[in-house]
Amino acid sequence: MSGAAPAIEVRDLRKDFGRFQAVKGVSFDVAGGEIVGFLGPNGAGKTTTIKMITGLLKITSGTVRVEGLDIREHPAAARRKMGYMSQKFSLYPLLTALENIDFFAGISGLAPGERRRHAARIRQDLPEAVLRQKVQDIPPGIRQKVAMFVCLMPDPGIILLDEPTSGVDPEARRLFWNDIYGLKTQGKTLLVSTHNLDEAEYCDRILILHNGELIAAGEPDELLRRQGKADIEELFKDAIHDHGQN
Amino acid sequence: MVRFQEISKAFGAIRAVDRVSLEIAPAAITILAGADGAGKSTLFKMLVGLVKKDSGAILLNGADVGDDYSRVTSVCGYMPEKFSLYSDLSVEENMDFFAAVQQVPEQRRRELKQRLLERTGMEPFRGRRAGALSGGMKQKLALSTILLSSPQLIILDEPTTGVDPLSRIEFFAIIEELKREGRTIVMSTPYLDEAEKGDHIVLMRKGRVLRQDSIAGLRRAFPARMFRILPRGNVFAAMQGIAADPELAGRAYLRGKFIRCLQEGRENPGARIPHLEMVEEQPTLEDMYIYYERQA
Ligand SMILES: Nc1ncnc2c1ncn2[C@@H]1O[C@H](COP(=O)(O)OP(=O)(O)OP(=O)(O)O)[C@@H](O)[C@H]1O
Numbered sequence: 001m002s003g004a005a006p007a008i009e010v011r012d013l014r015k016d017f018g019r020f021q022a023v024k025g026v027s028f029d030v031a032g033g034e035i036v037g038f039l040g041p042n043g044a045g046k047t048t049t050i051k052m053i054t055g056l057l058k059i060t061s062g063t064v065r066v067e068g069l070d071i072r073e074h075p076a077a078a079r080r081k082m083g084y085m086s087q088k089f090s091l092y093p094l095l096t097a098l099e100n101i102d103f104f105a106g107i108s109g110l111a112p113g114e115r116r117r118h119a120a121r122i123r124q125d126l127p128e129a130v131l132r133q134k135v136q137d138i139p140p141g142i143r144q145k146v147a148m149f150v151c152l153m154p155d156p157g158i159i160l161l162d163e164p165t166s167g168v169d170p171e172a173r174r175l176f177w178n179d180i181y182g183l184k185t186q187g188k189t190l191l192v193s194t195h196n197l198d199e200a201e202y203c204d205r206i207l208i209l210h211n212g213e214l215i216a217a218g219e220p221d222e223l224l225r226r227q228g229k230a231d232i233e234e235l236f237k238d239a240i241h242d243h244g245q246n
Numbered sequence: 247m248v249r250f251q252e253i254s255k256a257f258g259a260i261r262a263v264d265r266v267s268l269e270i271a272p273a274a275i276t277i278l279a280g281a282d283g284a285g286k287s288t289l290f291k292m293l294v295g296l297v298k299k300d301s302g303a304i305l306l307n308g309a310d311v312g313d314d315y316s317r318v319t320s321v322c323g324y325m326p327e328k329f330s331l332y333s334d335l336s337v338e339e340n341m342d343f344f345a346a347v348q349q350v351p352e353q354r355r356r357e358l359k360q361r362l363l364e365r366t367g368m369e370p371f372r373g374r375r376a377g378a379l380s381g382g383m384k385q386k387l388a389l390s391t392i393l394l395s396s397p398q399l400i401i402l403d404e405p406t407t408g409v410d411p412l413s414r415i416e417f418f419a420i421i422e423e424l425k426r427e428g429r430t431i432v433m434s435t436p437y438l439d440e441a442e443k444g445d446h447i448v449l450m451r452k453g454r455v456l457r458q459d460s461i462a463g464l465r466r467a468f469p470a471r472m473f474r475i476l477p478r479g480n481v482f483a484a485m486q487g488i489a490a491d492p493e494l495a496g497r498a499y500l501r502g503k504f505i506r507c508l509q510e511g512r513e514n515p516g517a518r519i520p521h522l523e524m525v526e527e528q529p530t531l532e533d534m535y536i537y538y539e540r541q542a
């Protein structure tokens with residue numbers, strides 16, 4: 001690897017909520033241009049970690065650097081490099097897709113010319129009729145595509161997606177991953193959390209988090225081979241089991 | 247054990263279930279798989295009499311149920327999609343409450359409760375408020391409450407939706423154990439990789455059955471072949487070539503550094519995609535679902 005700083009560098013990251021340790025000293029890198037999958041059971045600490053990376057949640061201890069910038073020392077500059085779609089993110093159901101795009105472009109401080117450019121861009125991907133529908137009437141798969149589009153309007157180089165495919169039907173899920181690959185070809189870096197284990201195969205590397213600790217990290221094929229597991233489901237189950245439950 | 251014959255149900259203009267016929271075999275796991283709006287929940291509700299069918303017949307052990315759904319409910323346990331637990335009661339209190347509702351005799355209740363708590367791994371949490379349980383544990387508690395009446399037929403509507411993968415794996419292990427005890431299980435799921443584990447799989451879309459069979463049977467009957475291709479050069483460039491090729495567009499998608507491509511006719515995709523390696527693989531249930539869904 002070259003001497004350039006990783007896109008994301010996480011070191012000994014911890015988060016305590018009162019006496020509860022949600023993230024217990026986690027370290028990993030995400031290299032520029034790679035897709036990293038973030039796996040783990042409910043409550044593993046995925047969302048908490050992602051929120052600390054984005055600077056939305058106060059770090060208890062440890063460091064996060066984004067392209068070399070410490071998130072605590074340079075929060076504004078570091079944040080400008082990142083786009084984030086939260087697990088709970090939702091568009092306004094009663095507005096149309098286009099109205100949502102306009103609204104979010106507005107609050108992200110994009111100039112009107114920029115907004116028109118974005119609206120033109122999504123028209124290349126989705127039919128006008130769909131874009132003029134109220135979001136609540138748009139099928140979940142397409143809705144999620146619009147949501148991601150909205151989150152990525154500022155055109156960040158590093159993209160964090162928290163469970164973007166939950167509740168999305170199979171075909172839409174494939175199309176969604178095609179979009180993610182599209183972002184990768186543009187040179188973007190992606191950290192994607194998911195509960196769909198089969199999506200691990202789409203990632204350059206995966207991280208498995210359990211009870212606030214990182215219990216496995218590596219390329220999916222390599223991890224399977226090294227640990228002699230038949231598939232990701234077995235790898236996941238055994239990693240958690242070996243690590244002791246609860 | 248149960249047979250649906252040409253069952254239909256419309257809500258206004260929406261045909262929620264449209265002439266569905268299927269058989270739920272005893273001591274096996276039948277899985278209805280499909281996205282939202284496939285009609286899975288409506289089918290279950292008709293089986294337990296919560297929704298009145300418009301037409302068709304439901305047979306239980308060969309006899310028409312007619313309007314007497316108590317014949318079904320007396321042998322089944324039904325876990326609806328939005329199951330209800332009392333969040334302010336403990337795990338154990340919830341079980342006692344549901345046992346009382348189902349009139350499980352005292353002695354039997356105590357034995358079964360203990361067995362279920364152990365089997366589901368919830369023993370350490372018996373005193374915890376249901377509201378404070380994780381999603382996966384709530385699911386297991388809900389399953390336990392319906393198992394208290396020792397039902398022969400177990401109906402589970404999307405028991406694993408939105409639950410994390412570990413809980414899903416554990417939940418399925420319990421279901422398989424119930425099958426080994428000889429119970430009949432019918433469940434629905436939006437996860438096609440999970441549905442692959444069923445003995446009989448019913449692929450549903452918009453109220454209709456696309457296909458149904460065992461996974462092996464579905465694969466045998468599948469008219470297309472799936473290839474995993476390692477393209478020469480840049481995989482994204484290869485994808486762009488595919489998108490522009492009318493023979494291949496819409497049939498290939500990226501999967502890591504590979505392209506997976508469906509061959510429908512005789513044309514070999516390898517001849518159209520410059521590649522280093524091409525291997526035929528078994529189509530997954532998801533591959534088949536998407537294929538049939540497009541044809542529908
Ligand atoms: N604001 C908070 N106050 C107290 N505890 C919290 C808070 N936020 C998260 N937690 C706890 O921290 C732990 C990690 O939660 P987190 O949401 O990061 O997990 P996750 O891996 O994203 O799970 P999921 O798969 O359910 O999204 C959980 O036990 C959670 O209850």
Ligand SMILES: [Mg+2]
Pocket residue numbers: 046047048087162
């Ligand atoms: Mg989360």
